[in-house]
Amino acid sequence: MAFETTALGKWTRAGIAAIGFGALAVPAIGALAMPSDETAEPVTTEATLTEEQMAESKALFSQFACGSCHALAEAGGTGHIGPEFDGNEGLDKGYIVNIVNNGQGAMPSFGGMIDEGQIDQLAAYIIQVKK
Ligand code: HEC
Numbered sequence: 149m150a151f152e153t154t155a156l157g158k159w160t161r162a163g164i165a166a167i168g169f170g171a172l173a174v175p176a177i178g179a180l181a182m183p184s185d186e187t188a189e190p191v192t193t194e195a196t197l198t199e200e201q202m203a204e205s206k207a208l209f210s211q212f213a214c215g216s217c218h219a220l221a222e223a224g225g226t227g228h229i230g231p232e233f234d235g236n237e238g239l240d241k242g243y244i245v246n247i248v249n250n251g252q253g254a255m256p257s258f259g260g261m262i263d264e265g266q267i268d269q270l271a272a273y274i275i276q277v278k279k
Pocket residue numbers: 209212213214215216217218229230231236238239243244247248252253254255256258270
């Protein structure tokens with residue numbers, strides 16, 4: 149492998165990986181880096197998310213690896229440890245918010261790791277994009 153032959157090659161490869169990860173994580177990290185007294189606006193069940201909110205929620209879904217346990221095609225989730233979201237008729241927003249905050253069984257709790265407003269938005273996103 150040409151990449152492995154020089155120290156510069158290794159650096160470049162790490163650099164490319166970092167850029168790739170950066171592009172994926174920037175919206176979520178940007179949001180998390182907000183001062184703690186600035187929380188995201190709550191999203192009502194009826195509201196349609198803006199493209200920016202969709203992108204933010206999709207980034208969160210990747211950042212917190214929801215897709216490693218849950219299938220949600222739109223967000224690239226292919227996991228089967230937890231219930232699939234695509235084709236899942238039992239999901240409503242309050243239910244998702246509660247489980248993400250508190251966990252359940254093998255599902256870890258994300259309360260305190262994800263901003264409350266963002267959990268709200270993530271729940272709306274899942275409902276909006278699930279097939
Ligand atoms: C380590 C694997 C894992 C990760 C990561 C994970 N979950 Fe789960 N999730 C589960 C399991 C297992 C269940 C089933 C829990 C039970 O009822 O015992 C579950 C249940 C759920 C449910 C309820 C589904 C239903 O049909 O009742 C929702 C909603 C949910 N998870 C959302 C999320 C979101 C959003 C994330 C990312 C922030 C996430 N999960 C990350 C494993 C995971």
